[in-house]
Amino acid sequence: MSVSAVAADQSVCAPLPVLGRDVTVPLVTGGEVTYAALDYAASAPALQRVWDDVAAYAPYYGSVHRGAGYLSQLSTDLFENARNTVADFLDCREGDQVVFTRSTTDSLNLLAAALPADCRVFVFETEHHASLLPWRDADVTYLDAPRTPAQAVATLERALAAREPHGPALVCVTGASNVTGELWPVRELAAAAHAHGARIVLDAAQLAPHHPVSVTGLDVDWVAFSGHKLYAPFGSGVLAGRADWLREAEPYLAGGGASRRVSRRTDGGVDVEWHESAARHEAGSPNVIGAYAIASACKALTEAGFDTLVAREEYLVRKVREGLAEVPEVRVLSLFGDDAPRVGVLSFVVEGWNSSHFAAALSAEYGIGVRDGLFCAHPLVRTLLGSDPQTQGECGAPEAAPGEKSLNAIRVSFGAGTPDEHVERFVTAVRELVNDGARWNYRTEDGRCVPDTTSADEA
Numbered sequence: 001m002s003v004s005a006v007a008a009d010q011s012v013c014a015p016l017p018v019l020g021r022d023v024t025v026p027l028v029t030g031g032e033v034t035y036a037a038l039d040y041a042a043s044a045p046a047l048q049r050v051w052d053d054v055a056a057y058a059p060y061y062g063s064v065h066r067g068a069g070y071l072s073q074l075s076t077d078l079f080e081n082a083r084n085t086v087a088d089f090l091d092c093r094e095g096d097q098v099v100f101t102r103s104t105t106d107s108l109n110l111l112a113a114a115l116p117a118d119c120r121v122f123v124f125e126t127e128h129h130a131s132l133l134p135w136r137d138a139d140v141t142y143l144d145a146p147r148t149p150a151q152a153v154a155t156l157e158r159a160l161a162a163r164e165p166h167g168p169a170l171v172c173v174t175g176a177s178n179v180t181g182e183l184w185p186v187r188e189l190a191a192a193a194h195a196h197g198a199r200i201v202l203d204a205a206q207l208a209p210h211h212p213v214s215v216t217g218l219d220v221d222w223v224a225f226s227g228h229k230l231y232a233p234f235g236s237g238v239l240a241g242r243a244d245w246l247r248e249a250e251p252y253l254a255g256g257g258a259s260r261r262v263s264r265r266t267d268g269g270v271d272v273e274w275h276e277s278a279a280r281h282e283a284g285s286p287n288v289i290g291a292y293a294i295a296s297a298c299k300a301l302t303e304a305g306f307d308t309l310v311a312r313e314e315y316l317v318r319k320v321r322e323g324l325a326e327v328p329e330v331r332v333l334s335l336f337g338d339d340a341p342r343v344g345v346l347s348f349v350v351e352g353w354n355s356s357h358f359a360a361a362l363s364a365e366y367g368i369g370v371r372d373g374l375f376c377a378h379p380l381v382r383t384l385l386g387s388d389p390q391t392q393g394e395c396g397a398p399e400a401a402p403g404e405k406s407l408n409a410i411r412v413s414f415g416a417g418t419p420d421e422h423v424e425r426f427v428t429a430v431r432e433l434v435n436d437g438a439r440w441n442y443r444t445e446d447g448r449c450v451p452d453t454t455s456a457d458e459a
Contacts, residue, residue, distance in 0.1 A: 082100075084098075227294040
């Protein structure tokens with residue numbers, strides 16, 4: 001479908017209502033403008049539907065799994081029904097567990113704590129730190145960044161074939177890159193892992209908000225994602241998949257809720273019988289509102305229809321790509337090439353600009369929120385920028401003054417709630433900044449580039 005054809009299809013083009021869509025922000029050059037939130041890859045705005053559902057439940061808030069009262073029973077049913085909703089959203093297999101966590105990072109650290117003894121872990125250097133770093137107590141093999149999907153599969157197959165002895169193994173891979181937005185060959189990687197007796201966990205933090213994720217169809221063993229990227233409020237996440245490793249592991253946290261029975265021994269010690277269900281790794285009072293918000297988001301995306309959501313997002317991606325292609329000074333970062341399918345995430349650098357300076361000008365002069373830095377994926381960004389992937393760097397922008405070269409990039413990201421005007425304003429702003437320069441003076445403060453408000457002089 002062409003860009004013009006998609007634009008003519010209002011059913012495809014209508015963004016989903018999100019919180020903050022009418023918020024205005026001041027411009028350093030004077031006046032105000034509606035804020036263009038183009039940092040969805042970090043945290044997507046909450047869907048209005050999700051917020052309304054949470055607000056409607058809030059007066060009925062009660063303790064979960066712990067009370068005989070009506071509100072407690074209502075909250076418990078809501079919490080467990082949320083688990084079922086997430087399982088349906090992910091097309092889980094019979095017997096899979098859905099564990100509620102704080103985030104993708106928390107989910108993958110939970111799985112890391114549940115690895116069997118002597119488990120080997122295989123992970124590409126292209127991963128977000130949430131899936132790159134949790135395996136520090138395991139025997140980890142880090143794989144170089146592939147340049148094609150086929151090379152990714154071949155690299156993994158060689159690494160798995162070379163492992164000796166053939167004990168338990170886990171492959172961790174992203175579904176969509178948080179830097180380039182490119183889709184990874186998850187089904188093929190899962191087939192390679194299983195062919196060599198390994199299991200695979202999918203980091204779906206960037207995939208689940210944009211594309212349907214089927215545990216059964218992709219044949220992955222686990223999937224992890226965060227609520228705050230799925231148009232739900234902060235503080236909730238999911239680890240879903242096979243129950244055996246989770247059931248056999250020590251509880252991620254020890255405490256109430258994880259224990260089925262606790263008794264004192266005659267020698268003064270304590271005997272504990274832990275739950276074998278998902279509750280085993282959900283000690284403490286659960287985040288029932290967070291779980292309910294995730295379930296609400298799952299329902300909202302399913303009802304909107306991923307075919308429609310994907311088509312509209314592909315239209316927005318093309319608008320951004322075509323607009324940036326008209327500015328020769330802009331280089332879009334990619335592992336798999338310009339034609340690789342991707343979600344609404346693109347990172348780029350601008351010749352002659354410090355990335356922090358460029359992002360600051362987009363915000364201060366155009367009311368556009370993007371992200372600059374290394375996006376908590378340092379090895380990948382440095383590989384894409386042609387620098388040493390082992391070079392250390394900060395998660396935010398390095399301390400480089402406006403105009404100085406910096407080893408970081410700019411990321412624009414969008415999704416189901418993004419209006420056309422936001423991406424159109426972004427493309428126009430990039431063109432104007434490159435052609436005409438910034439209209440204001442900027443300075444470095446605490447490692448970030450900010451408008452210089454100490455003087456009224458314009459650049």
